[in-house]
Amino acid sequence: MPRYRAIIAYDGTDFYGWQVQPGKRTVQGELEKAVNQMAKNPEIPIRVQGSGRTDAGVHALGQVVHFDLPYQIPANGVRKGLATMLPFDIGIEQVDIVADDFHAQYSAHxxxxxxxxxxxxxxxxxxxxxxxxxxxxxxxxxxxxxxxxxxxxxxxxxxxxxxxxxxxxxxxxxxxxxxxxxxxxxxxxxxxxxxxxxxxxxxxxxxxxxxxxxxxxxxxxxxxxxxxxxxxxxxxxxxxxxxxxxxxx
CATH class of the missing domain: 3.30.70.660 (Pseudouridine synthase I, catalytic domain, C-terminal subdomain)
Structure with missing residues (x-):
């Protein structure tokens, strides 16, 4: 499964922070919804891992995330596709295909x-x-x-x-x-x-x-x-x- 790294920005005003929470609107939740839609809702849901959590009301100019797709799509195609699926308070600036051992949180310096x-x-x-x-x-x-x-x-x-x-x-x-x-x-x-x-x-x-x-x-x-x-x-x-x-x- 190819691994993708994305750089995203978001306005945290209307989010209950980064991390998925039941019944709450979160950045991770919106990203996972879009990524799984792109992957045509696989049997095992795809998780999106961020470099770290942000709290409710906190913004990001350059949050980094990674996720695995079940098949390879050109990185620019992933960026354009997600841009059409994500809400207006999340922007996706860049997407790259990275090594399988890249981790948005643990690889960060x-x-x-x-x-x-x-x-x-x-x-x-x-x-x-x-x-x-x-x-x-x-x-x-x-x-x-x-x-x-x-x-x-x-x-x-x-x-x-x-x-x-x-x-x-x-x-x-x-x-x-x-x-x-x-x-x-x-x-x-x-x-x-x-x-x-x-x-x-x-x-x-x-x-x-x-x-x-x-x-x-x-x-x-x-x-x-x-x-x-x-x-x-x-x-x-x-x-x-x-x-x-x-x-x-």
């Missing part, structure tokens, strides 16, 4: 997440689903000073929401970025790493917001990592600002 934050007092109605909203004044320089403290290999248990299922909470963050756009009063955070725990990015952003507001010291991130106590990293940024930007193999 790093993932990059972007968090987009609106720091305007005015809550723009047409951006509400695509940015986190934070009307309180933030000291950008303090956040820029603090964000490099996330770099390196750490135990991230202080930054993991309850309910995570990972075997280990140790992850390596290889790159961090922060930028601002004065014209729109939006701040962008980017984090690249070997993997991230449940809600980890949103909690990392929440800590930076507290630093920017002055309610947490600029040098507090190393202490939080050492504490290994979720209760000390208090704030979780809204899901609407989070995007899975890309996956590197």
């Amino acid at each position: 790093t993932k990059t997440y972007r968090y987009q934050l609106s720091n305007r007092e005015f809550r723009a109605p047409f951006r509400r689903n695509y940015t986190g909203y934070w009307p309180r004044r933030l000291d950008y320089d303090k956040m820029a000073q603090a964000i490099p403290d996330y770099l390196g290999e750490h135990d991230w248990i202080s930054f993991a929401a309850s309910g995570f299922q990972a075997k280990t909470t140790v992850r390596t963050v290889t790159d961090v970025k922060i930028s601002q756009e004065p014209a729109t009063q939006e701040i962008t955070f980017e984090f690249t790493g070997t993997g991230f725990l449940y809600n980890q990015i949103r909690i990392m952003v929440g800590v930076l917001l507290e630093i920017g507001m002055g309610t947490r010291p600029v040098d507090d991130i190393p202490r939080l990592l050492a504490a290994k106590d979720r209760q000390q990293a208090r704030l979780t940024a809204p899901a609407s600002g989070l995007y899975l930007k890309s996956v590197d193999y």
